[in-house]
Amino acid sequence: MEASCENISYESTGYFSKMMTDYVMGDEKLKPFYKHAVSVDGIKASIEARKQFNTPRELLVRELRNQYKDFSLSQSQEQHLQSLLSENTFTICTAHQPNIFTGPLFFIYKILHTIRLADDLNTAIPGCKFVPVYYMGSEDADLDELGHINLNGEKLKWETKQTGAVGRMKVDRALIKLIESIAGQLGVTAYGEELVRLFKNAYKEGELIQQATLTLVNELFKDFGLIVLIPDNAELKRQFIPIVKKELVQQFSHKVVGETADLLSEHYKVQASGREINLFYLTETKRERIERDGVGYKVEGLGLFWTQEEILQELNSRPERFSANVILRGIFQESILPNIAFIGGGGEIAYWLELKRVFEACNVPYPALIIRNSFLLVEAVHKKFAHTLGFKITDLFQSTEKLLNSVVVRDSSLQLSLDQEKEQLQGFYKHLSEVAEKIDPTLSQHAAALQTKALEKVEGLEKKMLRAEKRKFEAQQRQISKLREQLFPANSLQERQENFSLFYGKYGKQLLQKMYDVSSALKQEFGIVELTNK
Numbered sequence: 001m002e003a004s005c006e007n008i009s010y011e012s013t014g015y016f017s018k019m020m021t022d023y024v025m026g027d028e029k030l031k032p033f034y035k036h037a038v039s040v041d042g043i044k045a046s047i048e049a050r051k052q053f054n055t056p057r058e059l060l061v062r063e064l065r066n067q068y069k070d071f072s073l074s075q076s077q078e079q080h081l082q083s084l085l086s087e088n089t090f091t092i093c094t095a096h097q098p099n100i101f102t103g104p105l106f107f108i109y110k111i112l113h114t115i116r117l118a119d120d121l122n123t124a125i126p127g128c129k130f131v132p133v134y135y136m137g138s139e140d141a142d143l144d145e146l147g148h149i150n151l152n153g154e155k156l157k158w159e160t161k162q163t164g165a166v167g168r169m170k171v172d173r174a175l176i177k178l179i180e181s182i183a184g185q186l187g188v189t190a191y192g193e194e195l196v197r198l199f200k201n202a203y204k205e206g207e208l209i210q211q212a213t214l215t216l217v218n219e220l221f222k223d224f225g226l227i228v229l230i231p232d233n234a235e236l237k238r239q240f241i242p243i244v245k246k247e248l249v250q251q252f253s254h255k256v257v258g259e260t261a262d263l264l265s266e267h268y269k270v271q272a273s274g275r276e277i278n279l280f281y282l283t284e285t286k287r288e289r290i291e292r293d294g295v296g297y298k299v300e301g302l303g304l305f306w307t308q309e310e311i312l313q314e315l316n317s318r319p320e321r322f323s324a325n326v327i328l329r330g331i332f333q334e335s336i337l338p339n340i341a342f343i344g345g346g347g348e349i350a351y352w353l354e355l356k357r358v359f360e361a362c363n364v365p366y367p368a369l370i371i372r373n374s375f376l377l378v379e380a381v382h383k384k385f386a387h388t389l390g391f392k393i394t395d396l397f398q399s400t401e402k403l404l405n406s407v408v409v410r411d412s413s414l415q416l417s418l419d420q421e422k423e424q425l426q427g428f429y430k431h432l433s434e435v436a437e438k439i440d441p442t443l444s445q446h447a448a449a450l451q452t453k454a455l456e457k458v459e460g461l462e463k464k465m466l467r468a469e470k471r472k473f474e475a476q477q478r479q480i481s482k483l484r485e486q487l488f489p490a491n492s493l494q495e496r497q498e499n500f501s502l503f504y505g506k507y508g509k510q511l512l513q514k515m516y517d518v519s520s521a522l523k524q525e526f527g528i529v530e531l532t533n534k
Contacts, residue, residue, distance in 0.1 A: 001507045001508075001510050001511070001514060001531065001532070001533055001534060002514075002531075002532045002534050003482075003514035003515070003517065003518055003530065003531055004203065004518075004529070004530050005375075005518035005528065005529045005530075005531050006393075006394075006484060006527070006528045006530075007520075007523075007525040007526065007527050007528075008012060008288070008394060008525065008526050008528065009021075009024075009525060009526065010024055010371075010374070010524070010525065010526050011024075011025075011398070012394075012526075013397050013493075013526050014397055014398075015188065015290065015397070015492075015493050016346055017268075017269075017346055017350070018268060019264075019268040019350055019353070020346035020349065020350070020371060021045070023349060023353070023369075023371065024371055024524045026182035029267050030353065032263075033263075033264065033353040033356055033414075034076065034352075034356060034366070034369055035049075035352060035356060035366045035368075036049075036366075036367070036369075037370035038368060038369075038370055038522055038524060039522060040121075040124050040125065040205050040522070042368050043125065043340060043341060043368055043522075044125065044299075046340040046341060046365070046367055046368045047090060047125075047128065047340050049151045049366075050090060050338060050340050050365045050388050051087070052365070053363075053364065053365050054104060054323055054337060055336070055337070055338040057084055057085050057086075057087075057338065058085065059235060059236070059239065059336075060084060060132060060236070060336055060337065060338075061081055061084050061085055063233055063235055063236055064081060064229065064236075064384075065086075066405075067214070067228075067229075067230060067233075068081075069217060069288055070079075070526070073222070074222040074223050074225065074316055076223070076224070076225030077222055077225055077226075077227060079225070079408075080131040080225050080227055081227070083129045083131065083153065084131060084338070085196060086129065087129070088127060088129060089128070089129040089131060089338065090128060090129070090130055090131070090338050090339065090340045091118075091129055091130070091131050091132070091133045091337045091338055091340070091341070092114050092117050092118040092121070092132050092133065092340070092341045092343065092347065092455040093114065093132075093133045093134075093135050093333065093337055093339045093341070093342050093343070093367075094110045094111060094113070094133075094134055094135070094344065094372065095134075095135040095136075095137055095329075095333065095348075096110065096134070096136070096137060096144075096346065097136075097138070097145070097146050097166065097167075098136055098137070098138050098140075098145065098146065098166060098167050098209050098210050098212075098213035099145075099146045099149070100147055100148070100149060100158055100175065100178070100203075100209070101149050101178075101182070101199060101216075101501065101516055102149075102216065102217070102497060102499065102500060103149060104150075104495060104496050104497060104498065104499065104500065105375075105377075105494065105495040105496075105497075105498055105499065105500050105503075106372065106374065106495040106496060107500075108220075108494060108500050108512070108515065109354075109372060109373045109374065109515065110343055110344070110345070110372040110373070110409070110520075111134055111221060112224075112373070112512065112515050112519050113218070113225060113343050113372050113373040113519050113520075113521075114132040114133070114134065114226075115132040115224045115225065115226055115342050115516060115519075116343065116516055116519040116520070117130075117242055117343065117370070117520050117521040117522070118130040118131060118132040118225075118277075120255065120521040120522075121521070122435040125279070131225070131227055132212040132224070132225060132226050132227065133226070133227045133228075133229055133337060133339070134200055134217060134221075134226055134228045134229070135229050135231060135333050135337070136167065136210060136213060136214070136228060136229065136230050136231070137166045137167075137329070138165060138167020138168070138209070138210035138213070138230055138231070138232050139167060139168075139231075139232055139280070139282060139287060139323045140141075140165065140166055140167070141163075141165050141166060141280075141287040142166070143144075143158070143160070143162075143163075143169075146166045147166070147483050149159070149499040149501075150186055150489065150497050150498055151182060151499050151501055151502060152498075152502055153485075153489060154185075156178050156181055156182065158174060158175050159174050160172055160174050162285070163285050163286060164282075164283065164284065164285040164286045164287050165232070165282060165287045165323070166209055166280075166284075167208065167209050167210030167213070167232055168208060168210065168232070168284055169208070169209045169211070170184055170205075170206055170207065170209070171203045171204060171205050171207045171208075172205065173204060173205065175203055176203065176205060179196065181202060182196065182199065182501060183196045185501075185502070186501060186502070186505040187350075187371065189502070189505030190505070190506060190507075190508065191504060191505050191506070191507065191508035191509075192505040194508065194509075195501060195504050196503055198216060198219055198220075199216070199378065201215065201219070202215040202216035202371065203216075204217070208251070210230050210232065211230075211462075214228050214230060214445070220512060221276045221512070224516065228334045230338060231332065231333070231336065232282075232320065233320070233494075234318075235321055236336050237319040237320050237322065237332075238319045239336055240289070240319065240322075240324075240331075240332050240335055240336075241315060241319055243328070243331055243332075243362050243364075244279060244286050244315055244319070244322050244324075245312060245315060246362070247277060247278060247279055247328065248277065248279070248290075248297065248311060248312065248315070249312075250306070251276050251277055252361055253274060253278050253280065253327050253328060253358050253361075254273065254274050254275060254276050254277075254280070254327075256357045256358050257273045257274050257327055257357075257358060258273040258274075259275040259357070260273075260353075260354045260356070260357055261354055263380070264354065265411070270350070270354065271347070271350050271351050271354060271418075273354070274325065274326070274524070275289070275325070276290075276292060276487040277290050277291060277292065277297075277371050278324065278325045278326075278327040278328045278467055279322055279323065279324060279328065280322075280323040280324075280325060281295075281299045281302065281304065281322065281323070281324065282320070282322070282323040283302070283321065283323050286301060286302060286321060288300070288301035288302055289301070289492075290311075290322075293305060295307065295308070296308065296310075296311075297311045310391070322421070326351055327351075327355065327358065328358075330351075330352060330355060331355075331358065331359060331362050331364055334359070334365060334366075334367060335362075335364055338340065339365075339367050340365075340367055340368060341367050341368040341369075341370055342367045342368070342369055342370065343370045343371075343372050344369070344370075344371070344372060345371070345372050346371065346436075348373055349369050350362075351368050351475065353369070362511050370522070370524070371524045373519050373520060373525065374450065374493065374495055374526050375495060375515070375518075375526070375527045375528070375529050376393070376487060376493070376494055376495070376526075376527070376528050376529065377494060377503060377529050377531055378392040378393055378487065378488075378528060378529065378530050378531065379530075379532075380530075380531075380532055380533075381529050382483065382486060382487060383485050383530060385479070387482070388479075389403075389407065389476065389479060389480060390410065390493075391403065391406065391529075393487075393528055394528065396483065396484060396487055396488070399446050399491075400477070400480050400481050400484050403480050403484070404476065404477050405481055406482070407476050426451065427457070429447055429448075429451035429454065431446060432447050432450075433447035433451075479523070503531075506533065507531065507533065511531075514531075515529070
């Protein structure tokens with residue numbers, strides 16, 4: 001297998017928000033909302049800030065070893081766990097929920113980006129050690145988002161009646177049946193049986209989803225040295241008690257985030273600014289909001305009520321039952337990891353840009369923020385198909401309609417452009433305006449209005465001519481639509497829709513190595529990856 005990568009700007013794809021493209025370009029408007037530049041110097045500054053914070057390294061390593069007690073660690077994982085006890089070791093972190101079977105392709109990309117950046121920094125900054133960490137957002141309760149995958153255009157959904165945090169749900173017969181559906185599609189591929197075995201080994205009936213995800217991700221990335229952290233852990237959450245208490249008593253985060261969101265909204269569409277209390281109460285089957293209720297607190301979905309004294313007692317005795325939402329989740333992450341860089345998608349980074357002052361209020365270091373790698377995987381059949389239609393792969397980021405228009409204009413034997421006629425029309429009305437102005441200066445405005453109407457009529461005719469001619473190109477339209485649906489399913493980026501299974505089935509574990517090879521560390525661009533099976 002071979003893989004070559006062509007990089008283009010995020011902006012040129014047309015699939016990323018203005019906030020994200022401005023962040024990548026270092027726009028001045030966003031600089032007040034983050035702390036460290038995306039550069040080696042920015043990473044070094046983040047390291048210096050992290051050194052001032054007392055990270056609970058011994059606790060972290062102890063809980064990680066307990067988490068991995070039933071696993072055989074790779075040599076690099078063992079080295080990483082040992083090194084985390086050192087004050088000169090830092091983590092590069094990405095976070096994601098435990099989507100079944102890893103969910104969309106970008107889950108794979110963000111982990112490989114994390115590994116690649118850690119490896120590159122180990123070379124670029126001697127004297128320090130960098131460990132890649134996948135922080136599992138296992139307390140997310142959005143099963144609609146996490147409980148399905150798209151495989152070759154088909155949506156495979158986990159039909160379960162379980163509720164609460166997805167990570168605490170258990171593998172059941174319905175999920176096992178999905179593996180059989182996947183096996184049916186992958187059976188004809190070279191490495192399909194291998195991947196199905198990985199799925200079956202991870203997703204065993206009765207296993208917690210967070211444990212199954214750990215097993216699968218570890219098998220895929222252990223040789224790269226990746227460390228997975230499941231933060232749904234009583235001892236780790238005990239470290240977070242002071243900040244949870246601050247939120248319960250002062251409701252500090254909502255006000256701070258709201259003020260930041262107001263400033264950001266002057267230029268961008270911003271994410272929600274959270275709630276009065278940005279915490280959930282977590283049980284084995286429920287994850288419900290904690291709310292103020294007069295002088296006390298309530299969890300309406302569970303019928304629970306506490307006075308302030310009682311809820312603080314509950315926090316001290318059962319810290320594992322308190323779950324941060326998106327506003328405070330990053331604070332928890334950065335409190336327990338010696339982290340200096342966070343890798344996330346555009347939506348994640350948009351949230352983090354609202355949180356700098358929340359970190360400051362908690363005296364927790366704010367990491368460097370790096371947009372995760374994005375890729376479009378293109379196989380030989382796609383490239384050949386595009387070439388037959390007269391397109392480069394980069395052309396296909398345009399809509400089907402625009403692509404068809406270009407084909408019609410290029411291949412039609414008839415005149416479809418009225419640019420020359422419009423130029424002549426403008427010359428006519430310029431002359432008309434000059435004649436009228438000599439009689440009465442105000443008449444030139446009337447002539448200009450006539451020109452605008454006339455040009456609108458001609459442009460309307462031009463569009464009708466193009467539409468009429470396009471009817472002769474129905475075959476090309478079907479071909480373009482088919483190709484774009486293969487590469488941009490649901491008119492979205494491939495990485496946001498398709499699961500990695502079909503690609504793994506064709507290329508095996510070497511796919512991960514090749515994607516690591518084309519991953520960039522600090523250079524933030526979109527990659528078009530051509531895959532060939534040699």
